[in-house]
Amino acid sequence: MSQNHSKLTKNTPFLTILSSFLTILAIFGITGCSKSGANEKEQMIGFAKANNITYTEDPSGILYQIITPGTGTKPTISNTITVTYVGQLMNGNQFDAGTITYPLSSLILGWQKAVPLIGVGGEIKVLIPSSLGYGAAGAGSSIPGNSPLYFNIKLSAVK
Numbered sequence: 001m002s003q004n005h006s007k008l009t010k011n012t013p014f015l016t017i018l019s020s021f022l023t024i025l026a027i028f029g030i031t032g033c034s035k036s037g038a039n040e041k042e043q044m045i046g047f048a049k050a051n052n053i054t055y056t057e058d059p060s061g062i063l064y065q066i067i068t069p070g071t072g073t074k075p076t077i078s079n080t081i082t083v084t085y086v087g088q089l090m091n092g093n094q095f096d097a098g099t100i101t102y103p104l105s106s107l108i109l110g111w112q113k114a115v116p117l118i119g120v121g122g123e124i125k126v127l128i129p130s131s132l133g134y135g136a137a138g139a140g141s142s143i144p145g146n147s148p149l150y151f152n153i154k155l156s157a158v159k
Contacts, residue, residue: 037129037131040129040130040146040148041061041129043090043148044063044090044127044129044148044150045063046090047090047127047148047150048063048065048127051150053065053125053127055125055127058113058114060109060110060113060132061129061131061132062110062113062114062126062127062128062129062132063126063127064114064117064124064125064126064127065124065125065126066117066118066122066123066124067122067123067124067125068118068121068122068123069118069119069122070118070119070120070121070122070123070155071119071120071121072119072120072121072122072155072158073119073120073158074116074117074118074119074158075104075115075116075155075158076104076116077104077105077112077116078103078104078105079103079104079158079159080101080102080103080104080158080159081101081102081103081104081115081155081157081158081159082099082100082101082155082156082157082158082159083099083100083115083153083154083155083156084098084099084153084154084156085097085098085099085100085151085152085153085154086151086152087149087150087151088149088150088151089143089144089147089149089150090147090148090150095142095143096142099156101157104116108128108132108133108134109131109132109133110126110128110129110132110133110149110151111126111128111151111153113132114126114128114151114153115153115155118153118155119155119158120155120156120157120158121155121156122154122155123152123153123154123155124152124153124155125150125151125152125153126150126151126153127148127149127150128148128149128150128151129148130145130146130147130148130149133147133148133149134147134149
């Protein structure tokens with residue numbers, strides 16, 4: 001019995017140090033995440049101000065400005081949409097542009113939340129946090145991980 005007690009006493013400093021280390025890691029992890037999210041929001045707000053975007057904040061975290069509400073059908077997640085768009089990073093670098101037709105359900109979550117806010121013929125400017133875009137993985141070489149994104153989207157058809 002005294003041997004077991006001796007081993008426990010010898011391991012106690014190690015367990016205390018390990019517990020402290022894990023606590024510190026957890027604190028840094030939580031702080032790092034919240035600073036990152038706050039930093040993204042600051043970047044998005046800064047981009048909006050620099051580009052004269054008068055935005056509304058959605059509970060999801062996207063910032064948007066409806067330029068033209070459109071007069072046609074508003075899409076739902078089950079619709080296929082045709083849009084013309086331009087995508088940029090917060091530093092202003094354009095990473096993509098074009099006209100596409102896709103099921104809304106197959107597009108990034110930020111689009112799934114923003115595009116239904118307008119009808120056919122509508123136009124929206126939207127700033128999307130990375131968590132609703134391409135996340136930590138990014139997309140190809142043009143969109144780094146954890147990048148908030150800006151899109152100008154014009155909705156031309158809903159099927």
